[in-house]
Amino acid sequence: MDHAALNDISDVQTLRAMVVEKLQVIAVHEQTIAQRDHTIAFKDAKISKLTHEIARLRRVQFAAKSERMDPAQRELFDEAMAADIAALEAELAALKTPPAKPPTERRPAPRRPLPPELPRIETIHEPASCDCASCGAALVKIGEHISEKLDVEPMKFFVRRDVHPQYACRACETIVAEPVAPAILDRGLAAPGLLAQVAIQKYTDHLPLYRQEAIFARHGIELSRTTLAEWIGVIGLRLQPLVDALRTRLLQSPVLHADETPVAQLDPGAGKTKRAYLFAYRSADGPPIILFDYCASRAGKYAAAFLDDWCGALMVDDYGGYKALFANGITELACWAHARRKFFDVHKASASPLAKEALERIGALYAIEAKLRDLDAATRHRERQRYLAPRLDELKRWLDDLSTKVLGNTGVASAVRYTLRRWSALARVLDDGRHPIDNNPIENAIRPIAIGRKNWLFAGSETAGQRAAAIMSLLATAKANGIEPHAWLTDTLTRLPTTKDRDIASLLPLA
Template sequence: MNPLAELAHLNLDPDAKTQVAAVVQTLLEQAQRDAETLRTQEAELQAKNAEIQAKDLKIQALTLELAHIKRMRYGVKSEALAPLQRDVFEETWHTDLSAIEAEIEQLADDQSGATIVKPKRPRAGRQPLPDHLPRIEHRHEPGRCTCGQCGKDLVKIGEDITEQLDVEPAKFFVHRHIRPQYACRHCETVTAAPIPPAVIDGGLAAVGLLAWVLIGKYVDHLPLYRLEQIAAREQVSLSRSTLADWVGRVGVALQPLADRLAWHLLQGNTLHADETPVAQLDPGSGKTRKAYLWAYRSNDLQPGPRIIVFDYQPGRSGAHARQFLGVWQGHLLVDDYGGYKALFAGGDQAACIELGCWSHVRRKFFDLHQANGSPMALAALERIGTLYAIEATGRDLDCEARKQLRAAQSRPALEALHDWLVKTRVQTANGGASAKAIDYALKRWPALVRYAETGHLPIDNNVVENDIRPIALGKKNWLFVGSERAGRRAAGIQTLLGTARLNGLDPAAWLKDTLAKLPVWPNSRIDELLPLAPDFIETLKQK
């Protein structure tokens, strides 16, 4: 309805119509301005609401990230549902308490003429010292063999034995090889025993010293300058350039063993895979660039040797994984990194079939619960905990029995968990940490449930993460890799030493023995030198 048009039909004099028309026009203009103001305010309100919602989501994400960082920095790394928070100053407190007790004892001893009864220190049950350690006996006899009161001879009635643990620092010694030379006067020839073969011909270092250097660098993560300082304390001069030369030459000698381990690893049909960033020196720029140490691990739920293989690459592209795996076919357990996705193209018909890691799924909900005590996250953790409880029950079963257990218990639990996630997601707002945690599980669901269809597939990727963790921590000592060649050499040596640990071998003892045998060992029997379990080595010998 147009008020001005209706005004023309009214029976008013012209002046009154003009005045009324002016008032109506003013009111219409005011109403239009008010409507525009209202629309503007509504738009601003919607924008502010959207901004507030975005900020709320950002605050939630930052709170979650902060809680995760605090847990990693100050708390235990375990993802138990209700862990006891470890105090960062616990070690200092124990040290200070012991120092205070010692000072009190000293003050008590200094009080001359006073009889002070020292309280008996509480002692926890001490573990017995290992039987394989050599014992050095110290016998403490009384100053005399007669009684101090009556003068009669003392009779031995028993012994009080206490043991203390001691250690010697690196002990250097010299092997002197003496080769007598014998002459035949008739033939005019000289005969002498041949020079013992060595990994480094004519080198200064014996196999024990070479093993000490490699264990220090790649197991204890000590830079060579620290090993140089340790030797200097024993008045032994070992320059860094000499140590570096030994590491380079031994690395080349050991590389065929690492390559052979990689071959054995790829004979299995299930692998774990993970990667960790490593700083690599960028010559000329004075800076470092990011490279990656890829790790591939055998499946503990299947028979066969336990093997960990490291592959150093200049980047994180999925092409590096494809290059390492080659024509390998089987189940590959990985996280949600996109570089692996090309390997899984084709789903169950692909050469590589994806396995999801339940530990990563659980971590999303654990961080959420730690950040804000989310009841939804707690419920998810309890449901996932049921899956792990079933795995703990079947840990010592064979593959067929474990398959039956999973069919009877794991698969129904997984179906119930999926239904619960779907229903919960409908009631959860988009964009928040809760929605992201649920979406992460639902997006990877086909890969996450594959393990329950068999008895040999693992539920998570924890074993390879545990194997790669010492290197991730150790790089805080050596800071960066000097070159790509150095990275590949480190990967080969870490492959051998890491596999030795997995098979219950002492890496130092295995390395020393192998370096002694390697110079004259036939290549056709190279498998016998690998750091694998003795029973598997015997199997290889029979083949």
């Protein structure tokens, strides 16, 4: 075969190899495109699914806003919905294509600055070398970038050692030493800070003792729930003088809120639990004072016993247990929020235009009251006569006229009857600038009990319930006065053993 023929064969083989190589490249590209198309289709489907799921959850969240729920259920529902929506939105954000404009053009969402009083742990990230990696010249600092992120350390235990040196005088043979200060727990191993932690986790953070026992064990501290329960018992006993002083201060207020909520109490003889009650009282003026009174039942005699010879204006719901108090000189105040709720329930159930108008009329009362909130009692009374009284007169005439037109077995009729039956007590908001418009402050104070009672499971006895009420009263009052409970309770448990009875009031958690 001549040389030209060999060259032709070589060219054909080379061309064939090039074609094969090109086909392989094309096949790889086609496979890459197919994978990309598959990924895009998958992401589009996932984005669509997540978008619809977020929309569905938001509809459920919006629809549930007006449903009547137990406060504990409401908080759990809101937390669960917020967590689900946030998780889906984060997943959706990770799937979506970044925006076309440069990231530097985006305005970051503003965030609240971290509290300045928090300690700062600073880490400086210096370059590996002080010389330029390109030319070797010395680097010159021209500024710095600072980012702050909130962090936390798990519960930290430490041992507090109190050392009392003893000195002797050889001349007169006497020994000198600082006396050991009395403590809440004689010969106990718990310092005031730990006692405060256990009490606050149980009654403010709603952690039952068996959960606290497990948390302590994770940190290498073996504390049985029996020991923790004994501490709680002693704390409640020692704090009772403060509760008595707080009650004395509360009963000096001319206007009070009152409400009650059920709790379970262990009934060993029957082998189950029985229903007991926490009566709650709150001052309506001055530094807020909240007191819980643990009672065996809901009978009105317990409210009468707590209030004793107090005679003022009492804001309550329509529970019959309080009626005897009003026959003995106490002035009854009724809650406009309760009256509004009657019409609200009817409007949500039937979209009644009459219920809607009632809500608008009551809303006008609240709009006026909001403008008077920061006034002193005398000025508020004067302004109520000027602005609130005409609105109340109009509402009363409208309700009287409506009562003759609505059917007796309808929801609107029931709401109208309730409001008119309670009218004299509802209208007493005009009698004194100190009279509140509703009972919401005490209902807000009771709301955490609904969460706590699910975690406490039950009170072991009436005495245990009274101790719990004492601790919760002081912590709720501290919270209402804007006082950090752990710092206050630690300080109080430290000072209490050496505080004289006449000085107990100096320990109260009042602003």
